[in-house]
Amino acid sequence: MTAPTMPTTAELIGHFEPGSPEWHAARAHGIGGSEIAAVLGLSPYESRFSLWHRKKSLVGPVEQSDVMEWGHRLEEAIVGKYAEEHPEQTVVPSGTYHAPGKPWWIVNPDRLAINPDGSIDVVEAKNQRVDDNWGEPGTDEVPIWYRCQVAWYCGALSVRRGRLAVLVGGSEYREYIVEPTAAEIETLAGAGAEFMRTLADNERPDIDGHSATYQVVKALPAGLEDIDVPVTEEDRDRYFQALTAFTEAETEKRAAAAILLDHIGNGRRATFGERTVATRTVRNGKTYSLQPARNRSTAA
The missing domain is CATH 3.90.320.10 (Lambda Exonuclease; Chain A)
Incomplete structure (x- = not known):
């Protein structure tokens, strides 16, 4: 039709x-x-x-x-x-x-x-x-x-x-x-x-x-020229600070995820009230990943 x-x-x-x-x-x-x-x-x-x-x-x-x-x-x-x-x-x-x-x-x-x-x-x-x-x-x-x-x-x-x-x-x-x-x-x-x-x-x-x-910025250049390109001090500092913050956040994320997985055990989901916090995925009987809920509000 x-x-x-x-x-x-x-x-x-x-x-x-x-x-x-x-x-x-x-x-x-x-x-x-x-x-x-x-x-x-x-x-x-x-x-x-x-x-x-x-x-x-x-x-x-x-x-x-x-x-x-x-x-x-x-x-x-x-x-x-x-x-x-x-x-x-x-x-x-x-x-x-x-x-x-x-x-x-x-x-x-x-x-x-x-x-x-x-x-x-x-x-x-x-x-x-x-x-x-x-x-x-x-x-x-x-x-x-x-x-x-x-x-x-x-x-x-x-x-x-x-x-x-x-x-x-x-x-x-x-x-x-x-x-x-x-x-x-x-x-x-x-x-x-x-x-x-x-x-x-x-x-x-x-x-x-x-x-x-980020994916588009990566895709835009074509080829490679062996040249140096100056950047601003502001851009340099922002990049280095972001790297440091990312490392610290990754460490904290692993610790927080390990705590949740320890609570979940062989279960599937971590919940608070009626909301899902994260979901455990399994491959070959072992934990493969912990997927966070998209809705991450901490409101009751």
């Missing part, structure tokens, strides 16, 4: 397979739903700096990870479950659209759900190994980067509601509902427009501590 004719002024760009060359080309000169959180500095996967360089074609697109691959493979199953849970809706594939008058505001939801009254909900499928940053099912307590994504879609398509269908741990199905406010959408639109201006004006974002920023 093809995507419906939208009851809005959003403009259809086309129908593209996610990750295909055509899909990347449609997003190359705009901002997609999975990218707007990076513009705001809220994405764990991409930084404003790295996204800017990708949009300038100075580095290649993000390579597909195993997590991304399985998220794509399981999308059909997850939205199939959603459709079964909502027989009152007609769930259909979505095309790639842009907001009216803003060709850089690109949206490509996983599915669109047509309600009996003709209104449309955005449907996003997510595959999550753990439920960190997710609240009670049926609420809008979702990771901020996914809230940004859904709000981006709702704003461009002029729809009120986004639904996230989530598979947790490979076996637990949940649903969440996000109804972004007009102020949220306005904030995203303003940030998107400003980001596009920096691209046009060749105004590079500042370097930050995001891992994606």
Whole structure:
């Protein structure tokens, strides 16, 4: 089934397979739903700096990870479950659209759900190994980067509601509902427009501590010249101080992790109250790693 004719002024760009060359080309000169959180500095996967360089074609697109691959493979199953849970809706594939008058505001939801009254909900499928940053099912307590994504879609398509269908741990199905406010959408639109201006004006974002920023900085130089390059005293001191702080932090981290593992024993998780603190992984019967919870709030 093809995507419906939208009851809005959003403009259809086309129908593209996610990750295909055509899909990347449609997003190359705009901002997609999975990218707007990076513009705001809220994405764990991409930084404003790295996204800017990708949009300038100075580095290649993000390579597909195993997590991304399985998220794509399981999308059909997850939205199939959603459709079964909502027989009152007609769930259909979505095309790639842009907001009216803003060709850089690109949206490509996983599915669109047509309600009996003709209104449309955005449907996003997510595959999550753990439920960190997710609240009670049926609420809008979702990771901020996914809230940004859904709000981006709702704003461009002029729809009120986004639904996230989530598979947790490979076996637990949940649903969440996000109804972004007009102020949220306005904030995203303003940030998107400003980001596009920096691209046009060749105004590079500042370097930050995001891992994606570091990977892009590493990828930018081509080749090696046997030359010395002077740096400032400030940059030298910051680097050396960071190395010292990192060594001290690593030592403390090992001690803190050892204490948790000692408490866990042959268990799986360390918890405080109802929250997971860290999860122990095992290979060949022995502890392999201790993975911290993403939500590391110390609030009770």
